[in-house]
Each structure stands twice: as C-alpha cells, then as structure tokens.
Amino acid sequence: MELLSSGVALQTVPEKYIFPAHKRPAKELVDSSVALPVIDLRGGRLQGDGRDEIVREIVDAGKQFGFFQVVNHGVPEQLIEHMVGVSEELFNMPVEEKAKYYSDDPSIICRLGSSTPYDQNGIRYWRDYLKLVCYPVEEFMHLWPQKPDKFREVLAKxxxxxxxxxxxxxxxxxxxxxxxxxxxxxxFSGGQTQMNVNYYPPCPDPSLTLGLLPHCDRHLITLLVQGTAARGLQAKFEGxxxxxxxxxxAxxxxxxxxxxxxTNGVLRSVEHRAVTNTSVARLSIASLIMPKTDCLIAPAKSLINEHNPPKYKSFTFEEFLSAYNAAAANREGVLEYFKIEE
Known part of the structure; x- marks a missing residue:
C-alpha cells in the first residue's frame, strides 16, 4: 500500500513525484487578478423576479469560464461541514485501518488510492483519494467505509x-x-453518481510536482466543496x-x-488542475453527475441549424469513456475522437 497520508512527514519530494522541468507548475503563468463568478442562489428558492438573473449569470459563467461558485444554495452548511469533517477523519485514521479500503483495481466500487490512473511516464501525483459510487444511496451504502463511525450516515444525507x-x-x-x-x-444525468474525496498532504517543494493533472471532466457536471482555506484548485482561462x-x-x-x-460548444468544459502547498493538508469533495453508460450523447437539435451545424457526432457515454481513457484525459485528444470535420 502506497499512501502519502501514511503519517510520515516527508522532508523532501521523492524522485517518483518530481515532474520534468517543462511540466512543473511554475512553468505556466498564473493570473490571480481574475476570479470566478460567485452566484447567489438565494437559499435555493429559485422563483420570482430574481430567477431570470440567476439563469443569465449561470449561462454567462458557463460560456466565459466553464466554472462558477454558488452560495446560499440550500444545502445545509452544517451538513457540508460534517461531510468535510468525516472525510478528514478518514485520511487521518491509522494506516492499518485505511489498508482495509486500499486497492489499485479501478473496478472496485469503493476504494482508497493514491496519484491518478494517468501517471506520466511513471511520475506520480501528490494526491491520495477515496473513490466511491454514492447514488442511489440504498444501492451502494453498504459498500462505503464503516469508519469513521459517522461516515456512512453523513454521506447518505x-x-x-x-x-x-x-x-x-x-x-x-x-x-x-x-x-x-x-x-x-x-x-443524461441518471447514471451512477460518483464521488472523489481528494486529499493533498503538505508538500516539501510544491514547485516540483502537481496534485492533479490538467484535465477536463468526462461526465456532465461536477459539484465540488473545498474543505480548507488553502488554495489548490486552478482553472484555465485565456491561456x-x-x-x-x-x-x-460554497x-x-x-x-x-x-x-x-x-450544447454544441455554447458552454465550455475547461481544463483544471490541483497544485500543492507546504503548510497544510488540503481536502476537496467532488460529486460527479454522470450519464447512463448507454445514453446517446449528441448536440441538442434545437441548438443546431444551417448557421450553427453540429460540431460533434453522436456516441454513447460508454464509447466516450473508452476514448477518454485512451487519451489519458487530454482535452484535445479525447474531443478529436468525436469532432465532425469542417
């Protein structure tokens, strides 16, 4: 079993986590002057005069950034804090407890692991994770970790x-x-909902490695909670x-x-990545809304016409997953499989 959250604080970055100089995060420009839109959902009560404004803000954010944040969304704040809390407890459990859930087999419904399936030439990412299928709850709850004690109860809610x-x-x-x-x-959204609980321990030298590779998500939409005050998630915007x-x-x-x-390219799926820091562990909880594997994906007919022809051919989500894995999550690589030649 190989976990960064083993309880041993590393003083240097092991060789297998060090990226080639041209792939290190410091080699690409970061612009801290731009912020993602923050959209107020007014407690989830999406009726009345403010609804049109919220709709416009979401679509505008999707066109410009492919990302936004939502606040006053209706999910109880105490529940979010409990979910973050039990997730942190899980990664802080003794190694012998975590070993019960560890596996490198991607077919296992609930497993603890490290790095990603898309390691570059054997170079590992500075990340531990818990991957599980979590919805429908009654179908998968019995497979979730039994410890920490409240984990199943909190996740189900x-x-x-x-x-x-x-x-x-x-x-x-x-x-x-x-x-x-x-x-x-x-x-489109009726497949199994998956969850990635990501844990990024403090890194002795964040300039040498990455927590998660630049990628676009393979599914429909992601809702992610960042569990600490530490920065780490970055999105690509204008290069x-x-x-x-x-x-x-949020x-x-x-x-x-x-x-x-x-949406035939109206809304954007944007590359994002995770960087590390030296001072604190960072946790994030990503809920992945998936299509059914046999779902037929294609541009919506009402969004295409002679002036805006379809940019992508139709395919099943299962076919897309195969292409995504073959392209190792590379955005342009995977989309090439499905683009219609102009």
Whole structure:
C-alpha cells in the first residue's frame, strides 16, 4: 500500500513525484487578478423576479469560464461541514485501518488510492483519494467505509442534498439555453453518481510536482466543496491558470465534456488542475453527475441549424469513456475522437 497520508512527514519530494522541468507548475503563468463568478442562489428558492438573473449569470459563467461558485444554495452548511469533517477523519485514521479500503483495481466500487490512473511516464501525483459510487444511496451504502463511525450516515444525507442541487442547476442551465427544463434529466444525468474525496498532504517543494493533472471532466457536471482555506484548485482561462478561491461552504461548479458537446460548444468544459502547498493538508469533495453508460450523447437539435451545424457526432457515454481513457484525459485528444470535420 502506497499512501502519502501514511503519517510520515516527508522532508523532501521523492524522485517518483518530481515532474520534468517543462511540466512543473511554475512553468505556466498564473493570473490571480481574475476570479470566478460567485452566484447567489438565494437559499435555493429559485422563483420570482430574481430567477431570470440567476439563469443569465449561470449561462454567462458557463460560456466565459466553464466554472462558477454558488452560495446560499440550500444545502445545509452544517451538513457540508460534517461531510468535510468525516472525510478528514478518514485520511487521518491509522494506516492499518485505511489498508482495509486500499486497492489499485479501478473496478472496485469503493476504494482508497493514491496519484491518478494517468501517471506520466511513471511520475506520480501528490494526491491520495477515496473513490466511491454514492447514488442511489440504498444501492451502494453498504459498500462505503464503516469508519469513521459517522461516515456512512453523513454521506447518505449529503449526497441526496447535492443531487437535488445538481438537478436545480441543470434545470436552470436548460432554461437559459431555451431547452425544456427537464432536458438534462433521464439518461443524461441518471447514471451512477460518483464521488472523489481528494486529499493533498503538505508538500516539501510544491514547485516540483502537481496534485492533479490538467484535465477536463468526462461526465456532465461536477459539484465540488473545498474543505480548507488553502488554495489548490486552478482553472484555465485565456491561456493562464486562475486560482479558485476557497469560499466557506460554497460549491464550485464546473461543466464536463458532455455538457459542452450537448450544447454544441455554447458552454465550455475547461481544463483544471490541483497544485500543492507546504503548510497544510488540503481536502476537496467532488460529486460527479454522470450519464447512463448507454445514453446517446449528441448536440441538442434545437441548438443546431444551417448557421450553427453540429460540431460533434453522436456516441454513447460508454464509447466516450473508452476514448477518454485512451487519451489519458487530454482535452484535445479525447474531443478529436468525436469532432465532425469542417
């Protein structure tokens, strides 16, 4: 078992985590003057005069950034804090307890691991993770970690609230694009909801390594909580990386490849990555809203015409996952499989 959260504080970065000089984070420009939009959902009560404004803000953010943050979203703040708390407890458990959940087998529904499947030439990423399928709750709850003691109870409540928020956001997005409000329900968002709980321990030299590779998400939409005050998540904007500021109990929302393809490029799926820091461990909890594997993905018919022809051919989500893995999560590499030649 190989975990960074083993309880041993490393004084130097081991060779296998050191990236070639041209791939290190310091070699790319970071622009701290640009901030993602922060959208107030008014407690999740999305009716009345303010609804049109919220819809416009979400669609504008999707067109410009592919990312935004939401506050006053209706998910209880105490529940978010409990979810962050039990997740931190899990990574701080003794090694022998964590060993029960460790596996390198990607087919296992709930597993603890390290780095990513997309290691570059054997170079590892500075990240431990818990990956699990978490929705429908009754189908998968028995497979979740039994420790910490409250983990299953808290996660069961948390993911139901997050799913409800995701459904609200998808209805607002559909409305803003002139689609039927339930356009993204059914197969587009009806697959198994996955969760990545990411843990980035303090790194002796963050200039040498990365916590997570630059990538776009393979699914429909991601709702992510940043659990500490430490910066780490960065999104690509106009050729530079911009830090995604941690906002207490906010959700970072980003669009996956499927949403870009379904909207025929109107909304953007944007590269993002995680960098490390020397002082504190950073935790994030990403909930991944997935299509069903047999769902047919294609640009929405009402968004294409003779002046805006389809940019992508149709495919099943299962076919997309195969291409995504073959391209090692590279944005342009995976989209090349499905682009229609002009």
């Amino acid at each position: 948390y993911i139901v609230e997050v799913r409800e928020l995701a459904d609200k956001l998808l209805r607002l997005i559909a409305e803003g694009l002139g689609l039927e409000q339930d356009y993204f329900s059914g197969g 530079k990386w911009i830090p995604v500021e941690p906002i207490r109990n 959700f970072v929302v980003n669009f996956g490849h499927q949403l870009e393809i379904i």
